[in-house]
Amino acid sequence: MTHAFTPDAARALGGPEWLVERRLAAAARLDAAAPPTTDEEIWRYSRIDAFDPSRWSPLAAPGGAGEHEVPVAVRSVYEEMVERCGLIVTVNGRVVHRELDDSFAAKGVMLGDLAVSCADEARGLLGTVAAESPDWFTDLHDAFLPGGAFVFVPAGVVLDRPILVFHFADAPDGSAVFPHTLVVAEPESEATVLEHRSSGGGELLISGVSEVVVGDGAHVNFVAVQNHGSRAWEIALQRAHVGRDATLTSSSIALGGAYARLRSEAHAVGEGSSSNLLAVYFADGDQMLDFRTLQDHSAPRSHSDLLFKGAVEHRAHSVYSGLIRLREDAQKADAHQTNRTLKLSPESHAESVPNLEILANDVQCTHASAIGPVDDDQLYYLESRGVPPEVAERLVVFGFFEDVFERLPVGPIAEPLRQAVREKFERRGASS
Amino acid sequence: MARAEVDLGKYQLGWHDDIEYAFEPKKGLNKAVVEEISSMKGEPDWMRKFRLRSLEVFDRKPMKPWFADNMPQLDFQDIYYYLKPSTDQVEDWEALPENIRNTYEKLGIPEAERKYLAGVTAQMESEVVYHRNREDLEGLGILFSDMDTALREHPEIVKEYFGTVIPPGDNKFAALNTAVWSGGSFIFVPAGVHVPMPLQAYFRINAENAGQFERTLIVVEEGASVHYVEGCSAPVYSTDSLHSAVVEIIAKPGARVQYTTIQNWSPNVYNLVTKRARAEAEATVVWIDGNLGSKLTMKYPSVYLMGPKAHGEVLSVAYAGEGQHQDAGAKMVHAAPETSSIIESKSISKAGGRTTYRGLVKVEEGATNVKSNVRCDALILDEESRSDTYPYQEIAEQDVRIEHEATVSKVGEDQLFYLMSRGLSEIEAASMIVNGFIEPITKTLPMEYAVELSRLIELEMEGAVG
Numbered sequence: 001m002t003h004a005f006t007p008d009a010a011r012a013l014g015g016p017e018w019l020v021e022r023r024l025a026a027a028a029r030l031d032a033a034a035p036p037t038t039d040e041e042i043w044r045y046s047r048i049d050a051f052d053p054s055r056w057s058p059l060a061a062p063g064g065a066g067e068h069e070v071p072v073a074v075r076s077v078y079e080e081m082v083e084r085c086g087l088i089v090t091v092n093g094r095v096v097h098r099e100l101d102d103s104f105a106a107k108g109v110m111l112g113d114l115a116v117s118c119a120d121e122a123r124g125l126l127g128t129v130a131a132e133s134p135d136w137f138t139d140l141h142d143a144f145l146p147g148g149a150f151v152f153v154p155a156g157v158v159l160d161r162p163i164l165v166f167h168f169a170d171a172p173d174g175s176a177v178f179p180h181t182l183v184v185a186e187p188e189s190e191a192t193v194l195e196h197r198s199s200g201g202g203e204l205l206i207s208g209v210s211e212v213v214v215g216d217g218a219h220v221n222f223v224a225v226q227n228h229g230s231r232a233w234e235i236a237l238q239r240a241h242v243g244r245d246a247t248l249t250s251s252s253i254a255l256g257g258a259y260a261r262l263r264s265e266a267h268a269v270g271e272g273s274s275s276n277l278l279a280v281y282f283a284d285g286d287q288m289l290d291f292r293t294l295q296d297h298s299a300p301r302s303h304s305d306l307l308f309k310g311a312v313e314h315r316a317h318s319v320y321s322g323l324i325r326l327r328e329d330a331q332k333a334d335a336h337q338t339n340r341t342l343k344l345s346p347e348s349h350a351e352s353v354p355n356l357e358i359l360a361n362d363v364q365c366t367h368a369s370a371i372g373p374v375d376d377d378q379l380y381y382l383e384s385r386g387v388p389p390e391v392a393e394r395l396v397v398f399g400f401f402e403d404v405f406e407r408l409p410v411g412p413i414a415e416p417l418r419q420a421v422r423e424k425f426e427r428r429g430a431s432s
Numbered sequence: 433m434a435r436a437e438v439d440l441g442k443y444q445l446g447w448h449d450d451i452e453y454a455f456e457p458k459k460g461l462n463k464a465v466v467e468e469i470s471s472m473k474g475e476p477d478w479m480r481k482f483r484l485r486s487l488e489v490f491d492r493k494p495m496k497p498w499f500a501d502n503m504p505q506l507d508f509q510d511i512y513y514y515l516k517p518s519t520d521q522v523e524d525w526e527a528l529p530e531n532i533r534n535t536y537e538k539l540g541i542p543e544a545e546r547k548y549l550a551g552v553t554a555q556m557e558s559e560v561v562y563h564r565n566r567e568d569l570e571g572l573g574i575l576f577s578d579m580d581t582a583l584r585e586h587p588e589i590v591k592e593y594f595g596t597v598i599p600p601g602d603n604k605f606a607a608l609n610t611a612v613w614s615g616g617s618f619i620f621v622p623a624g625v626h627v628p629m630p631l632q633a634y635f636r637i638n639a640e641n642a643g644q645f646e647r648t649l650i651v652v653e654e655g656a657s658v659h660y661v662e663g664c665s666a667p668v669y670s671t672d673s674l675h676s677a678v679v680e681i682i683a684k685p686g687a688r689v690q691y692t693t694i695q696n697w698s699p700n701v702y703n704l705v706t707k708r709a710r711a712e713a714e715a716t717v718v719w720i721d722g723n724l725g726s727k728l729t730m731k732y733p734s735v736y737l738m739g740p741k742a743h744g745e746v747l748s749v750a751y752a753g754e755g756q757h758q759d760a761g762a763k764m765v766h767a768a769p770e771t772s773s774i775i776e777s778k779s780i781s782k783a784g785g786r787t788t789y790r791g792l793v794k795v796e797e798g799a800t801n802v803k804s805n806v807r808c809d810a811l812i813l814d815e816e817s818r819s820d821t822y823p824y825q826e827i828a829e830q831d832v833r834i835e836h837e838a839t840v841s842k843v844g845e846d847q848l849f850y851l852m853s854r855g856l857s858e859i860e861a862a863s864m865i866v867n868g869f870i871e872p873i874t875k876t877l878p879m880e881y882a883v884e885l886s887r888l889i890e891l892e893m894e895g896a897v898g
Contacts, residue, residue, distance in 0.1 A: 346800075357818070
């Protein structure tokens with residue numbers, strides 16, 4: 001298959017030697033493989049058959065080095081957000097702005113571009129979590145990532161405010177961009193990272209990878225907001241390794257994109273670790289939001305819980321396909337998985353496939369999924385109290401999402417996220 | 433318990449009678465074999481052509497990926513596709529040769545007869561060797577025979593429905609069955625008739641590497657009802673044996689069909705069955721499926737709910753012991769408004785066994801006001817065993833209520849402790865808990881089957897705890 005993602009194009013991106021070599025190795029793998037098709041189980045129900053690699057091309061390296069302006073569209077969002085202790089902004093995958101509270105910089109916290117300012121520190125850490133490329137798109141990402149956000153929290157350091165990572169994509173139609181986030185939380189540290197991914201209105205392919213390393217005894221809240229333009233295609237991987245007695249809460253708010261796919265994975269590699277995976281999604285118009293989750297337990301006494309709740313309206317389509325895998329060594333693990341989807345109109349589609357693969361016996365494992373319309377009884381109750389029907393529906397839908405927001409570990413972060421979902425809900429129909 | 437030394441790695445009913453085979457073709461599958469089967473049976477031309485077309489589909493069609501994963505060693509050319517025992521069909525039990533009678537004595541068929549269960553169609557290899565249709569059934573206009581007889585005596589009914597619910601192109605094994613089918617049951621219940629007792633048949637495989645490809649067709653006319661019961665048992669052999677059946681059910685408006693299977697193949701059998709029912713308006717189809725034996729079972733009984741208010745149920749129990757994989761499930765396709773379905777699956781894995789639930793609930797466009805409830809519970813009895821759940825849900829309508837729930841756990845220590853503190857041994861306590869676990873399914877079975885299933889579970893539980 002001919003496309004512009006060639007080893008030569010990957011070589012031309014430049015940067016530190018180790019990164020160039022890593023890109024070339026991935027480009028070679030990419031060259032040897034074909035893009036996936038819906039015949040593969042993990043791509044079933046997806047829109048991958050409409051993907052034509054020859055229609056896309058990577059962005060060339062920008063002419064001059066150095067940092068660029070922060071786009072107004074991004075600044076206006078983070079200026080309204082919670083207090084922060086650090087900020088990284090990338091545009092088309094390259095860091096254009098960063099700031100970090102001095103007191104934390106003094107404690108060894110690092111924020112920077114993994115190809116530029118933190119290239120030495122990121123070497124050897126990049127890909128530790130996403131090393132086994134699960135598919136063609138991770139190879140594509142690895143072959144063309146120009147750099148990305150690097151967040152490093154040293155052992156024992158507790159961040160009292162969130163770090164914000166903003167990935168913005170804006171390029172001519174047909175461009176492919178490769179944002180990357182690498183969060184390393186060393187043992188006994190604590191951090192909250194909010195990753196915000198958005199794009200201009202162009203027809204873009206966004207192939208992102210976010211890696212989170214949660215060291216032994218560390219606590220990480222990773223909150224991701226996806227608010228891409230209505231013509232964007234996003235294929236993203238989010239993967240975390242959770243160490244001994246560590247906790248991770250990984251939350252996703254997915255709203256934008258023509259086709260937006262997220263593989264969200266939590267690997268319980270340490271004994272006694274705990275992961276919470278949460279998501280709220282809302283698709284309207286002709287959108288398709290596609291989630292593949294994995295709770296992979298290879299350590300004893302590990303715990304994981306997943307709650308994904310979404311709504312689909314108009315002709316929109318949502319896919320939830322999740323797997324809990326309890327490996328032989330995961331004795332005394334407990335793992336749970338719940339997916340609920342509200343169907344707000346007759347033409348909308350939803351698929352839900354909560355899978356279990358259990359290879360250990362002394363475990364507790366449950367999953368549940370439900371698909372249905374807004375509850376008539378709840379609407380009736382509200383309407384009988386004089387609430388107009390449209391308002392009643394909105395209240396029921398927000399109430400449906402609320403139990404995910406309530407599980408977000410950091411209260412102040414929940415409010416702007418609630419707001420983002422509400423805004424999309426209020427302007428639904430605009431795109432139908 | 434006195435049975436403490438029982439080792440279920442050795443199959444309980446695993447004897448082997450020497451039977452003379454009247455016709456023993458070569459192994460392997462090709463056009464000549466299919467032609468030979470058809471001409472031996474003296475079939476009408478349309479069936480011969482249908483078989484040949486199906487063989488082409490079989491050759492062309494790739495295996496579903498999980499089929500290929502599950503049985504990498506299966507060699508289609510190393511299997512007998514048709515065997516005919518030396519006896520012709522008989523109406524009188526005593527007229528059967530002694531060795532065949534012995535086989536059935538061990539299976540308890542005469543007892544079933546004495547108990548007035550129903551006309552017995554016992555299948556040995558690929559032909560029905562013994563069949564007696566009870567006169568009172570005939571009086572009601574109910575047709576109950578083997579498929580070969582039905583094709584001779586009621587070709588118009590067979591031709592109208594054969595292959596309409598499961599066309600040969602459905603999957604590779606449906607194509608295989610349609611090409612080489614032999615035996616199986618045929619039931620036709622006229623409009624408004626309620627069959628007063630369960631109809632029953634036993635199936636056995638009895639030759640090494642003998643494929644058994646029975647074909648069952650059940651047509652239940654408007655407002656009629658029937659309960660069909662099928663039990664399976666086969667002796668132990670050292671090489672793998674392939675069983676690939678097709679069961680088609682047509683439930684006309686307002687009809688009710690229940691199909692109960694207790695399957696206990698010996699641990700070297702590949703059991704790949706396509707079972708599907710078409711439920712028209714206000715019809716009900718219930719599949720009850722107990723899978724205990726075999727090396728590998730892949731069976732996903734399905735109901736296509738084609739008319740308004742049709743209802744489908746699949747209730748299943750799977751037990752996988754050493755070296756066994758039970759890959760079973762259910763499929764409900766809601767193609768009409770106000771249809772409903774229930775799937776309840778209970779699985780138990782032990783001694784390295786693996787159970788898999790694989791299911792689909794699909795709601796087509798236009799199927800409004802649909803309800804579906806799926807519940808899968810799995811017990812894993814030791815560290816070597818494994819359980820998987822793959823429940824698919826594809827929903828194209830808004831006004832539907834689809835629920836799925838699953839749990840996986842081990843036998844609760846507090847439950848064991850409670851029972852043992854009341855004086856039960858650990859094995860007795862565990863058997864009781866496991867039997868309680870599958871109780872929602874066993875209580876739907878005819879009593880003889882419920883007792884048999886419960887006893888089999890008790891036997892399997894020996895040595896399970898510790």
